[in-house]
Amino acid sequence: MPAQRPTLESLATELGVSRQTVSNVLNRPSVVAEPTRERVATAIRAAGYVPSRAGRHLRTQRSHAIGIRLMPNFDGINGHIGDTFLHELAEHAHRSDYRLALFAAASEAEEIATYARMRAANEIDGVVLTSTHIGDARIPWLVRHDLPFVSFGRPWSRDADPADAPHDWVDVDGAAGTDSVTRHLQAHGHSRIGYLSWPAQPDVGGDRLAGWQRAMREGFGDRDLAALSAECADDVTDARRAAGELLERGVTALVCASDTLALGAHAAVDARGSAAPHVPIVGFDDTPVARALGLSSVAQPVVRAARTSVSLLVRRLAEERPPEHILLRPSPVFRDSEIATPPFPENVGTIQEEEFTQP
């Protein structure tokens, strides 16, 4: 290791060429004569030279950094998803020579304030948004201030079609997941299939609920639909209470909006004792808890979502083009022995991901 970090200047002097030639070898190699290119490239490698990020940043006005807020993970049960997403995001961003500038924020307002500051300091080129929700103030802010971004999550809104969103987004088709597991349970002979829901909003919770509703309507018409579902907070204790009520109403299987709810449902079923009939439960997110406890669940293609997010954002930073919207299909994982036999063999064990683009 040389005491002094090599620079374009020092390398050029050493090689008897101009700074510019060294820079060209790195940035526009085709413009340099092959013998020169090779001689310089070898010297660069030998010196372990890596261009200073600061110099490039100042000159090009591009930080090559992407802002990302680390969402506080209160319950932690669903934390793994965010974890994996972040991990893949970091890996793929690096592969495209982008850095992740991670920050924490206590509220959405603070998150926006951070974007404003980072933007003013020319500190980030773009943003990855997670946990989009109804009334999301971040999206209009980013659009208005012309800070490029991609969101993991549709732009939920009562009025507008997400396909009209003026920005790139990637999301997982939650309705397809709950629809698919509900049909799977139907194929296993269940008709009174309950649904444990978050307070229904026209966003992630409503989407997952809609899948179950669709499958139930197609299977049996509108009969009993309201009586078969219950709302509760994303909390084990409250879910246990709500699941208990559904069990009393005679449900024979339960689909849940999250693994946290499934955990509560599991406790409610356990509480009835081993003499009571078995009630299959399916959660959502396929968290480590579900895996550890052998609960069935619906796995999100998180890795794929992260990669797609990075590539959409990186492409947006490179070229002007119309926004793209990508919806990924989740895959059910059946661990409950009663329903593990595959009436739909294609759904079991393998990760399936389909996407469609709405340009």
Add this chain to the structure above:
Amino acid sequence: MPAQRPTLESLATELGVSRQTVSNVLNRPSVVAEPTRERVATAIRAAGYVPSRAGRHLRTQRSHAIGIRLMPNFDGINGHIGDTFLHELAEHAHRSDYRLALFAAASEAEEIATYARMRAANEIDGVVLTSTHIGDARIPWLVRHDLPFVSFGRPWSRDADPADAPHDWVDVDGAAGTDSVTRHLQAHGHSRIGYLSWPAQPDVGGDRLAGWQRAMREGFGDRDLAALSAECADDVTDARRAAGELLERGVTALVCASDTLALGAHAAVDARGSAAPHVPIVGFDDTPVARALGLSSVAQPVVRAARTSVSLLVRRLAEERPPEHILLRPSPVFRDSEIATPPFPENVGTIQEEEFTQP
């Protein structure tokens, strides 16, 4: 929002002062006459001016960024700790005007290669290390290449005393945690207290094991110590097997090196049926799973650890000083009703953190 981002230059021209004065107002306000300072400060605020990070970086040769590898979270049960740590790290780094440059790496070698590249590009000022272990190649590399860092985790080594480490570290006193819960179980009348261990290495696993050993020796001498402990991988299934063996050997309570192991132990106890005597189990890390299932555990002061890590590193970047070593005390959380009554009231429910510095 002005179309053009304001600069030191544009602000100075507008105000009829020199660039330097504007810079001084931000960086050395005491050197500017009060009326000027106030006039300039007001204009800065009004313009929403934030100094360009690139300019400062290039000029000062400080990126104000801290490198941190996002550890892959394979099992996910313990993920919450890393999550919380990262969150607090981000928050406190920002408060000191430092950014977190997050990256992923598939191996320790790749992690080191990333440090090398980031260092060559002058991209980071320092590093936060997590998951230190025996034979950790990162520490000597960072020391040798003079890249400032703090580690969350002692520098484990067979020979050396961590107090002699030539770098700052923060760690949690695992032995104090297992020692304390073992004594708590003793105070509740247990003498055959088993221990479920990771393969014993002189690092985190060995540290936690040592606490149990110490409490058992002081309580009952060396009797049976080997027979009361079992080793297993950090895996629910293997833990269940190992816990089953210990139960057959007649243990009446179980202390575990992690919540994952505690989950396995829980399953082993459950498998004996509700007629069998109750066996209290204590895990380690107080993960969301433990909370959701009502398992007792030992909570690490993660928030404190993250804050301390940032402040040690930030201080090291500001001034030359001898390395500091800070050991934080974890706090037992007893959720098992049989042992929840406090023979040691100070250990229950409240977060206790003590630290001592070894300069």
Add this chain to the structure above:
DNA sequence: CTGAAAGCGCTTACAG
């Protein structure tokens, strides 16, 4: 206390 100057390391037109 204030202002003119230098220079951090890079890339990108531009002239040869």
Add this chain to the structure above:
DNA sequence: CTGAAAGCGCTTACAG
């Protein structure tokens, strides 16, 4: 194809 020049935005001695 190669090299001399300009300039991105900032901070820090230094002269007044």
